[in-house]
Amino acid sequence: MEKFVINGGKSLHGKVHISGAKNAAVAILPAVLLSEETCVIENLPNISDVNAILYVLKELGAKIRYLDKGTVEIDPTNVNSHIVSKQMAEDMRASSYFLGALLGRMNKARVAPPGGCDFGVRPIDQHIKGFEALGAKMSFESGMVDGKAFALKGASIYLDVVSVGATVNIMLAAVKAQGLTVIENAAREPHIVDLANFLNSMGANIMGAGTGVIKIRGVEKLHGTVYSIIPDQIEAGTYMTAVVATGGEVLIDNVIPKHLESISAKLKETGAEIEEYDEALLIKMSTRPKKCNVKTMPHPGFPTDMQPQIATLLAIAGGTSIVTEGVWDNRFRYVEQLTLMGADVQVDGKSAVITGVDCLKGAPVKAVDLRAGAAMIIAGLMAKGITEVEDIVYIDRGYENVVEKFTALGADIKRIPIIEPRHIIVKNA
Numbered sequence: 001m002e003k004f005v006i007n008g009g010k011s012l013h014g015k016v017h018i019s020g021a022k023n024a025a026v027a028i029l030p031a032v033l034l035s036e037e038t039c040v041i042e043n044l045p046n047i048s049d050v051n052a053i054l055y056v057l058k059e060l061g062a063k064i065r066y067l068d069k070g071t072v073e074i075d076p077t078n079v080n081s082h083i084v085s086k087q088m089a090e091d092m093r094a095s096s097y098f099l100g101a102l103l104g105r106m107n108k109a110r111v112a113p114p115g116g117c118d119f120g121v122r123p124i125d126q127h128i129k130g131f132e133a134l135g136a137k138m139s140f141e142s143g144m145v146d147g148k149a150f151a152l153k154g155a156s157i158y159l160d161v162v163s164v165g166a167t168v169n170i171m172l173a174a175v176k177a178q179g180l181t182v183i184e185n186a187a188r189e190p191h192i193v194d195l196a197n198f199l200n201s202m203g204a205n206i207m208g209a210g211t212g213v214i215k216i217r218g219v220e221k222l223h224g225t226v227y228s229i230i231p232d233q234i235e236a237g238t239y240m241t242a243v244v245a246t247g248g249e250v251l252i253d254n255v256i257p258k259h260l261e262s263i264s265a266k267l268k269e270t271g272a273e274i275e276e277y278d279e280a281l282l283i284k285m286s287t288r289p290k291k292c293n294v295k296t297m298p299h300p301g302f303p304t305d306m307q308p309q310i311a312t313l314l315a316i317a318g319g320t321s322i323v324t325e326g327v328w329d330n331r332f333r334y335v336e337q338l339t340l341m342g343a344d345v346q347v348d349g350k351s352a353v354i355t356g357v358d359c360l361k362g363a364p365v366k367a368v369d370l371r372a373g374a375a376m377i378i379a380g381l382m383a384k385g386i387t388e389v390e391d392i393v394y395i396d397r398g399y400e401n402v403v404e405k406f407t408a409l410g411a412d413i414k415r416i417p418i419i420e421p422r423h424i425i426v427k428n429a
């Protein structure tokens, strides 16, 4: 067990390189199962969610070879298992993508229900509705989700809620189904477009990714490919928010500025100056942040995965801000931790009313989930004194080299082991 120890109050300066996108990687890796040949995936972030997906692929029978930092060769030709056990699936949400990928590969899948961060109820009814529309028989047996089909056939599927996971899973199952599949009210996130580009690079026929209507014409076979994953929009947004919170000037390198528009717009409202380049952003902040209201929405709205980070920044803004969560039922569990540091936040249902205080004070806090953990790092960086963040396994799920990256920007942050009382040797007792 480890924790982060942060000595706050230092502004950030320099350049940070953004890693490959977690939520694209965790969709693209299972999609390799649909190929008849070896694939090479580049720009993979070294984070525990990606390593967990690679582990599942290996357990299913794929051969995995690390070619270079961030580059992995995956040979799926010998995969013949369709079972992803509870032990393999329970820690992450993206394990559900093996349902779509295995149904698409071998018309059968048996996958334990997915885990992932706790934001209230996280149903998969829209995934199941999609698979059933394609002709699969779905059931829940002995705690596993079971899917079987004689042959998958294209269908028109309207999603009742805009769901990233359901859109990904239906794309995976439909790409080799017979005929045309149309997903209406589809998610439009950058990682949906990245998955479509990856599948098309293997010979799939997918049109409309990035819009609300995705059309997939089934093909018989997919071939191997070499594909580089897009930069992580949320990792970039997290570093941008940290710069606005602490003050300073940082070049956020290896990004697609278009993917960051909603985040840049809100940070500019708080007083940040942002210059856009082809594959980088320069962000500068030299004053106390101004208040602003934020509502999270599916893409191209402000991403829910940036909600805890921006709410933390607004805890020291001049004035009162309202942050409204428009995607998840319960994504304010971290507020309790923030108040331990002196923040003034009142949560009322899906909104948080944040009255800016002059500064936060360092305290022992916990990462209650991945992005909440990133928010605690930001809180620690801008607070006076020492902040200790526990339960950092959540942060390691999605942020590559977070200590090294913040240290290079001038932050005082260390990862240290937690010594349990039973591990302390008492001499002469």
Ligand code: EPU
Pocket: 022, 023, 026, 093, 094, 117, 121, 122, 123, 124, 125, 126, 127, 128, 161, 162, 163, 164, 165, 166, 187, 304, 305, 327, 328, 329, 370, 371, 398
């Ligand atoms: N929903 C349903 N039924 C379904 C699926 C979703 O009602 O069958 C609802 C959910 O309860 C939620 C909304 O639809 O209210 C959106 O859920 P979605 O399916 O889009 O979320 P997800 O696929 O489970 C992905 C990301 C999350 C991110 C959300 C929203 C991955 C692996 N996870 O989750 O990322 O918050 O989309 O953008 O892509 C993170 O990276 O920290 C993270 C939690």
